[in-house]
Every structure is written in C-alpha cells, then in structure tokens.
Amino acid sequence: MNVLQPIGRAFWGFLESTGRLALFAIVSVSHCVRPPIYPRLIGRQLIDIGYYSLPVVGLTTLFSGMVLALQSYAGLDRAVAEGVIPRIVVQSMTRELSPVLSGLMVAGRIGAAMAAEIGTMRVTEQIDALTTLSTNPHKYLIAPRLIAGLTMLPLLVLVGDTIGVFGGYLVSVYKLGFNPAIFLKFTWENVAFLDVWSGVVKAACFGFIVALLGCYNGYHSRGGAQGVGAATTNAVVSASILILVSNYLITEMFFGK
Amino acid sequence: MSARETLPPKIRIRNLHKRFGGNVVLDGLDLDVGVGESVLVIGGSGSGKSVLLKCILGLLEPEDGVIEVDGEPVIGLPAAEREIINRKFGMLFQGGALFDSLRVWENVAFGLIQGENMDRMQAKEIAIAKLAAVGMSANVGELWPAELSGGMKKRVGLARAIATEPEVIFFDEPTTGLDPIMADVINDLIVKCVRELGATALSITHDMASARKIADRIAMLYKGEIIWNGPTSEIDRSGNDFVDQFIHGRAEGPIRMEVRAR
Numbered sequence: 351m352n353v354l355q356p357i358g359r360a361f362w363g364f365l366e367s368t369g370r371l372a373l374f375a376i377v378s379v380s381h382c383v384r385p386p387i388y389p390r391l392i393g394r395q396l397i398d399i400g401y402y403s404l405p406v407v408g409l410t411t412l413f414s415g416m417v418l419a420l421q422s423y424a425g426l427d428r429a430v431a432e433g434v435i436p437r438i439v440v441q442s443m444t445r446e447l448s449p450v451l452s453g454l455m456v457a458g459r460i461g462a463a464m465a466a467e468i469g470t471m472r473v474t475e476q477i478d479a480l481t482t483l484s485t486n487p488h489k490y491l492i493a494p495r496l497i498a499g500l501t502m503l504p505l506l507v508l509v510g511d512t513i514g515v516f517g518g519y520l521v522s523v524y525k526l527g528f529n530p531a532i533f534l535k536f537t538w539e540n541v542a543f544l545d546v547w548s549g550v551v552k553a554a555c556f557g558f559i560v561a562l563l564g565c566y567n568g569y570h571s572r573g574g575a576q577g578v579g580a581a582t583t584n585a586v587v588s589a590s591i592l593i594l595v596s597n598y599l600i601t602e603m604f605f606g607k
Numbered sequence: 608m609s610a611r612e613t614l615p616p617k618i619r620i621r622n623l624h625k626r627f628g629g630n631v632v633l634d635g636l637d638l639d640v641g642v643g644e645s646v647l648v649i650g651g652s653g654s655g656k657s658v659l660l661k662c663i664l665g666l667l668e669p670e671d672g673v674i675e676v677d678g679e680p681v682i683g684l685p686a687a688e689r690e691i692i693n694r695k696f697g698m699l700f701q702g703g704a705l706f707d708s709l710r711v712w713e714n715v716a717f718g719l720i721q722g723e724n725m726d727r728m729q730a731k732e733i734a735i736a737k738l739a740a741v742g743m744s745a746n747v748g749e750l751w752p753a754e755l756s757g758g759m760k761k762r763v764g765l766a767r768a769i770a771t772e773p774e775v776i777f778f779d780e781p782t783t784g785l786d787p788i789m790a791d792v793i794n795d796l797i798v799k800c801v802r803e804l805g806a807t808a809l810s811i812t813h814d815m816a817s818a819r820k821i822a823d824r825i826a827m828l829y830k831g832e833i834i835w836n837g838p839t840s841e842i843d844r845s846g847n848d849f850v851d852q853f854i855h856g857r858a859e860g861p862i863r864m865e866v867r868a869r
C-alpha cells in the first residue's frame with residue numbers, strides 16, 4: 351500500500367502530463383493548418399532554425415564522419431578497409447548519426463531558446479497580452495516554430511549527411527592514404543534511398559519534438575527567472591530523451607524486420 | 608432611475624469565485640459596469656484586483672460565478688469566440704507586458720495589424736498618433752521596449768490599449784510608477800478616451816488622486832468581495848470604516864494588513 355501509493359501517483363502524474371502535452375500538440379498543429387498563417391513569423395523561424403543551425407550541425411557531423419573512418423580503420427584489414435569504410439561512413443551517417451546528432455544539437459540550441467523566449471513572455475504577461483489583443487498564442491507563437499522545426503531539420507540532416515561523408519573522405523584520403531576516386535565510387539554505390547529517407551523521416555520527427563517541447567515547456571513555465579530556467583532545462587532534457595526513444599522506434603519501423 | 612440604469616450593464620459579474628490552491632482570492636464577488644461608465648476598483652495589495660480583470664478577460668478561469676459582457680456569458684468560451692469578445696477590450700497591464708521582440712510602434716499597432724488586418728503603414732501612422740496622445744514622439748516608436756524607462760513603458764502600454772479604440776478598456780494601475788505630472792496627464796487621457804470613444808472603463812488603482820479624477824463610481828474589494836460601491840462624490844461620506852481607512856491610508860483600522868514572516 352505505502353509502496354504502491356507513490357508509484358501510482360507518479361504514474362498518474364505521468365499520464366496527466368502526457369495528456370496535457372498531447373492536447374497542446376493537437377491544438378497547436380490545428381493552428382498550423384488553419385488560416386490566418388503568419389508568413390513573416392514562419393520565415394523568421396525558418397532562418398533561425400535552418401540557417402543559424404548550419405555551423406553547429408556542420409561541425410558535429412564533420413567530426414563524426416572523421417572519427418567514424420578512423421575508428422573503423424583501426425578494426426579492419428587494410429585490404430578490405432578501402433571498400434568497407436565508405437560504406438560504414440555513408441550508412442551510419444545517413445541512418446543514424448546525422449539525424450540523431452543534429453536532433454540533439456538542435457534541441458540544445460533551438461529547444462532551449464524557444465523555451466526561454468516563450469517562458470519569458472509567459473512570466474512577463476506578454477502571452478496574456480497577445481490573448482487580449484485577439485491573437486491566439488498557439489497560432490502566433492507556436493505554430494510557426496512547429497512548422498519551422500518540422501521542415502528545417504530534414505534539410506539540415508541532408509546537409510549533415512553530405513558533410514559527414516566529406517569528413518570520412520578527408521580522413522580516409524589524407525590520413526589513411528586511400529584513393530579518392532575509389533572512396534567516392536564506393537560511397538556512391540552505398541547511398542541507399544531507404545537509408546537517406548529514414549534519416550529524413552527521423553529528422554522531421556525530431557524537429558517537431560524539439561519545437562513542441564521547447565514551446566510546451568516555455569508556455570507552461572511559471573514563477574520568475576527561476577521558472578524560465580527550469581522550463582529551459584526541461585525542454586532540452588525531455589526533447590533529448592524523446593529523440594532517442596523515437597529514434598529507436600523509427601529504426602524499428604524501417605529496418606527491424 | 609436614469610435611462611442608463613435601465614440598459615443592461617456592459618459587464619455584469621455575479622458570485623465570482625477564484626482560488627489558487629488553498630488561497631481564496633475572489634469569494635462571491637458581484638459588480639456591474641454600466642455602458643459608458645468608468646468604474647474603479649480599489650483594494651489592498653494582493654486583494655485580487657488584477658485577478659478580477661484577468662477573469663473578465665478570460666486569462667484565468669474562475670471556479671464559479673457568472674461574467675456577462677453585453678448580456679452574454681463569457682466564462683469558458685472556446686478560444687475562437689473569446690477572440691471575438693476580446694476585440695471589444697483593451698487592456699493596460701500592470702507590468703506593461705510589451706512584446707520585447709517588437710519595436711514600440713509595432714507594439715502599439717499590434718491589435719490593428721494582427722487583430723484587424725490593417726496595412727502596416729497605415730497602422731504605423733495610427734500608432735504614432737496614439738504615441739503622441741500619450742506624450743511620446745515618433746522616434747520613440749523606433750525604439751525597442753527594453754530601451755524605455757518604466758514610466759515610458761506604461762505610456763506605451765496605454766497607447767496599445769487604446770489603439771484599436773475598444774468599447775471597454777481595463778486599466779491596471781495606470782499611474783503607478785509615473786511622476787505626478789505624467790500621472791495627471793494619464794488621468795486626463797483616460798477621462799478623454801472614455802468620454803470621446805464613449806468607452807466603458809474598469810480601472811484599478813491605489814492612487815486616490817487618480818481615483819477621484821477618473822472614476823464615476825468606486826468599488827472597494829476586500830477579502831474577495833466588493834464591500835462598498837458608490838459614486839465617487841460619496842467616497843468621503845461612505846460611512847464604511849474599511850473605505851475610510853483605505854482612502855486615508857491609515858495603518859490602524861479594521862483592515863489588518865497581513866504582514867507575514869515567511
């Protein structure tokens with residue numbers, strides 16, 4: 351009884367917050383597709399999420415591709431390495447590393463910023479002011495961010511795929527002394543549509559998760575600066591966990607036959 | 608009975624209850640605001656004046672009671688209908704609540720651009736005119752809210768509240784934090800808006816000079832209820848000890864300020 355009670359309460363709390371998040375998501379998504387749409391605000395978010403995340407995503411995937419080539423080489427015979435490493439690099443990047451790492455980096459960069467901005471607007475009554483000015487905060491603040499997250503992360507991941515492979519190329523050619531033409535040939539032969547597509551689907555899902563949790567935590571923050579701080583932390587942590595969980599589920603869906 | 612009193616009130620509140628956990632803030636509050644009337648609510652800090660306004664605006668959901676605007680019940684309206692009702696309202700927030708990602712003029716023009724789909728340039732002209740009305744020059748319009756002083760924020764908030772020429776304007780402590788001269792300017796402006804627009808006003812203040820100037824009627828909020836309510840001219844003859852203590856600002860009297868050590 352005494353043991354079950356806190357477990358029950360925690361479970362109940364979990365269900366409740368999941369329900370609230372789901373409701374929040376439904377309301378916000380419904381505003382993404384209903385007019386009026388705010389192109390200016392969407393544009394600003396697209397640039398913020400897409401363009402300004404390029405350096406972070408680029409560096410992350412570049413070094414991942416490089417380290418992938420180096421590590422694989424350490425465990426392989428020189429004779430087969432030249433044929434295998436391009437495949438390892440391109441498959442790992444497109445299927446897993448580029449989407450997951452980009453998702454996590456964007457969660458840190460964008461999810462946190464969204465939670466902080468919307469959270470500050472909440473505690474300084476700016477969200478209340480929006481409502482009194484007959485502007486729906488879901489439509490004005492949240493829908494543009496969801497749209498931008500959903501569309502920009504796939505593009506970022508495609509860029510990340512390319513840069514990751516380039517990182518592998520750099521190490522293979524300049525450090526391990528592979529033939530560049532052979533590397534490129536094997537790389538090209540191993541680009542599979544399904545791999546790239548699964549990465550893009552993951553990216554769209556992660557982008558949505560990051561934006562949703564950033565907005566949700568900011569929107570429901572309370573208290574002053576401390577509340578906004580807590581919202582920011584929650585946004586990043588919960589988005590990161592959800593990214594890893596949904597990454598498994600999507601992988602299962604695509605490759606887990 | 609004058610003709611005005613036979614009209615249905617602009618805002619009618621009955622038996623309003625609002626609590627936060629165990630903290631009962633509004634406890635059976637009744638209040639009527641007539642069409643074109645300027646009603647002012649006084650009451651101690653933390654007595655729930657801002658909460659009352661937020662309940663009317665639909666920002667907080669009361670547990671019980673009725674709020675009617677033009678005879679229509681408004682509690683628990685879905686967001687889309689709430690948006691339509693809120694077009695009748697303008698609100699000056701206690702803390703200003705300016706959008707800090709927008710320039711001052713965009714703040715003032717917000718209700719025109721987003722709410723009424725007005726062309727940006729046209730809205731900007733109106734915004735600059737409204738800023739002038741609260742004593743601010745056009746180049747202030749190009750600043751960001753973070754660059755303003757507290758009193759300037761309040762005036763910009765006021766300009767934003769009146770920009771759409773709403774039917775009902777809520778002023779949450781419009782003169783707090785202003786110098787006495789600017790406070791008087793704001794008081795005059797409130798009176799002018801209410802007269803010229805024929806707007807109904809519901810204000811909150813601690814400032815009795817301001818109260819006497821802007822209000823037709825004063826209501827005192829204490830322990831979650833309106834304990835006295837009457838024409839401004841009668842406030843000195845209210846015969847109510849609570850009101851007397853409040854308007855004379857005496858620490859001694861029936862109202863015990865809850866000064867709690869945490």
Ligand SMILES: Nc1ncnc2c1ncn2[C@@H]1O[C@H](COP(=O)(O)OP(=O)(O)OP(=O)(O)O)[C@@H](O)[C@H]1O
Binds near residue numbers: 627632651652659701
């Ligand atoms: N969002 C909220 N959550 C929890 N409690 C709240 C909230 N808003 C207000 N309260 C509580 O309600 C009470 C009334 O607050 P309110 O802001 O209405 O006071 P007020 O009369 O406007 O005071 P002041 O004159 O200082 O502005 C306070 O005890 C406050 O703690």
Ligand SMILES: [Mg+2]
Binds near residue numbers: 779
């Ligand atoms: Mg207040």
